[in-house]
Amino acid sequence: MQGKGLIKLVLGLLLVVCLFQLFYYIPTNKVERDAVEMGEIAAANLSGEAKDKAFKQARASYLDSMSSEVVFKIPYVVSYTYSDLKKQQLALGLDLKGGMSTTLEVDLSELVVTLAGRNGKDQDLVNAIAAAKKSQEGTQDNFVALFAKEFKKIAPTRKLSSLFQQSQMLEGINLETTDSEVERKLREKANQTVDLTFKRLKERIDKLGVVQPNVTLDEQRDLILVEMPGIDNPERARQFLEASADLGFWETFRFSDSGIMAGLKAADNKLKALNQAEGQSIDTTLDAQKGPLFALLDENIGQYSITSVGAADKNKKSAISEMLNRPEVQAMLPKNVKFLWGYKPFQNFETKEVTGKYLLYAVKAQPNSDKAPIEGDVVTRASQALDNITGEPEVNLTMNATGAKKWAELTGRAFSGNA
Numbered sequence: 001m002q003g004k005g006l007i008k009l010v011l012g013l014l015l016v017v018c019l020f021q022l023f024y025y026i027p028t029n030k031v032e033r034d035a036v037e038m039g040e041i042a043a044a045n046l047s048g049e050a051k052d053k054a055f056k057q058a059r060a061s062y063l064d065s066m067s068s069e070v071v072f073k074i075p076y077v078v079s080y081t082y083s084d085l086k087k088q089q090l091a092l093g094l095d096l097k098g099g100m101s102t103t104l105e106v107d108l109s110e111l112v113v114t115l116a117g118r119n120g121k122d123q124d125l126v127n128a129i130a131a132a133k134k135s136q137e138g139t140q141d142n143f144v145a146l147f148a149k150e151f152k153k154i155a156p157t158r159k160l161s162s163l164f165q166q167s168q169m170l171e172g173i174n175l176e177t178t179d180s181e182v183e184r185k186l187r188e189k190a191n192q193t194v195d196l197t198f199k200r201l202k203e204r205i206d207k208l209g210v211v212q213p214n215v216t217l218d219e220q221r222d223l224i225l226v227e228m229p230g231i232d233n234p235e236r237a238r239q240f241l242e243a244s245a246d247l248g249f250w251e252t253f254r255f256s257d258s259g260i261m262a263g264l265k266a267a268d269n270k271l272k273a274l275n276q277a278e279g280q281s282i283d284t285t286l287d288a289q290k291g292p293l294f295a296l297l298d299e300n301i302g303q304y305s306i307t308s309v310g311a312a313d314k315n316k317k318s319a320i321s322e323m324l325n326r327p328e329v330q331a332m333l334p335k336n337v338k339f340l341w342g343y344k345p346f347q348n349f350e351t352k353e354v355t356g357k358y359l360l361y362a363v364k365a366q367p368n369s370d371k372a373p374i375e376g377d378v379v380t381r382a383s384q385a386l387d388n389i390t391g392e393p394e395v396n397l398t399m400n401a402t403g404a405k406k407w408a409e410l411t412g413r414a415f416s417g418n419a
Helices: 002-042 048-066 082-088 109-121 123-136 143-154 179-208 234-242 261-277 292-296 314-324 401-416
Strands: 070-074 078-081 099-105 214-218 223-229 308-313 337-341 357-364 379-386 393-399
Touching (some): 002 048, 070 082, 078 082, 109 143, 109 179, 143 179, 179 223, 261 292, 308 314, 314 337, 314 357, 393 401
Antiparallel strands (some): 070 078, 308 357, 337 357
């Protein structure tokens, strides 16, 4: 009898779990059916590969746009966005749901070249890197160990320290430093790079909207193993994962600077007039005077930060960017303005609450260039510390002579008000 009671209890618990999963699936299934419909509409007049590509792009764009939209709520109790519900669903692995499995290798050859500084084009170093890459194909050894081994073969009378003694990113290396010690220091830098790449990759996958991905690090071989259930567009995911991240330092317009907010408001009015002329309408439930831009973008009137011009939900960013890139909008703004979105959702500095909104920045572009005035290649060292006054984490950067000079010029203009 006790056995029957236990079985009934287990079956009851399974029933509860199934009901909860049904509760999660019904609203998301509706969104996904709508996404399929949007894909079919976009691909209706196409054929072959173009049809398949258009379908997948339209479907993915719709799901991205719905990620932060509330799709189910119990009034006065709780609300769930599409992303919230997808995260609550049971994880179906690649064997049940299909998807994408890939192995990514962290390329450490560029790190070695960077650490060598002025010796980055040394022929022995170049040859050792090439030989290490070739050897890596048939061994389990890591790249740094292979590089040290190949360098010894190519230049048996030279010490590794001859390549790195002038490096501003490796401390304590001189001509007396042993090869094993130099290799150890290189491995430490490599470990930091691999670990940072692993963390950034996990953040990217989270942004891709994959439900319960499996991301693991093989520290021995500097490999990152990725399983992404439910991915039906592997090429899009591959491009997203392999895209490089560049460090840059920009001058920003403040929301109070003349020409920025006034230009955005004029552009909003212009877009509103164009929509009305074309017979389109926009939902502006908060303010009937708003146009399509400020219906999606929360105008910054000082509540976010002095360097941002507004904020928006994740699923509104794409539409806002498209409007900001229109020629009629660009014509109403300073010629050197370039808009960039914050990497993470905005956090309230006072309450520490993550708002879920992303800040929009207006930066000052250089003439005929998309590059930042100062790029990451001038940084020779970066370290994390705690602010002595606030106790908050901070990043300390050391730049080479060129970077330090540009930094002084940039900050000088900013503080003088002549930027």
